[in-house]
Amino acid sequence: MSASTFAGQYAAGLARYGLILALVVVFSIFSAAAPTFLTLGNLQSILVNNFTLLAIVSIAMTLAVSAGGIDLSVGTAVDFASFAFVSLVLTGEPITVALLGGLTAGAVVGAFNAILISAIGVSPFLATLGTLFIGRSIQQLLTNGGNPVYLPPAGVPEAFRFLGHGFIAGVPVPLLIAALIIAGISVLLSRTRFGRVVLSIGIQPSVVRYSGVGLRPHVAATFILAGIIAAVAGIILTATVTVYIPSSGNAFLLNAIGATFIGTTFSPLGRPNVGGTVLGVLLLSIVANGLLLSGLNFYWQQVGTGTLIFAVLAFSFINRKAADA
16 A cells, blocks of 8 residues: 555545544543543533533434535524423423424424425525524514513423433433434434435435436425424423523524534535534533533633634545545
8 A cells, every 4th residue: 555545544534533533632621621520410411401402403404404405493493392382381281282282383494494495496594594583583472572481380290391301211301312313313314215315415416306306395304304303302492491482492503503514524425414413412512511611701612612613624624635635
């Protein structure tokens, strides 16, 4: 093997596994810098409080990006699901009805995007950006200017509490739900015809179009599914904090985008993938927790997260260029 070939393979390996290297480095730094970082309680907190909801929303984002688009309205789906869920619980509906109502609300957001993108031909960026603004305004109107909707402690069903704080075989229910979604979408994209078509649309939409496969129905289904997945995060969030706060779902948007695109560095082709997204979410969760334990100002935490995202993407890009040289 020539030196140039070896160097290219080495650079390709660094490009793909640089994300794992970044995880190891960041984990080691915070383990040394923050005495409480490695405690069992804190590691559980990272998974339950930092990782779970962001992972679910990021999987929804990964679906949209896999189809060659982006979904800036995942936070709107989170919020609409949360509002529908709280409203139905407050009216005394069974928890199953409230769950279906929340999932339906997320599906409606996804269907609205699907109509704009697949039926009318609006670009995913502009369509979902419009949905984001419309959704924010609707929430303000429904809550008299953005007032939170609280669930009284005495009126919270036990099944509702279990959804946010329960355990199954020692595993927190929210984390278990996130794991099921991660596994399900991973199988969907890698093992089913639908998933293969979605991935093909993201790479070569013209080839899919001329092959006779229904491109628009697949894109529409992808955005509807993304809305439903984001709705799951909204339901879990509400079950955890027992309150609906307008536009709170948008707090996940930028990190979901960051995790998804960080995850592309884990793919040999630089494509969105569930495994990479999960690693990206874990990286951002560790950084958020570690910076908080370090006592840094909130705004400096945002600077640190942004710098990390840039560093991982730049590292991968440089090594991919070296591998292709």
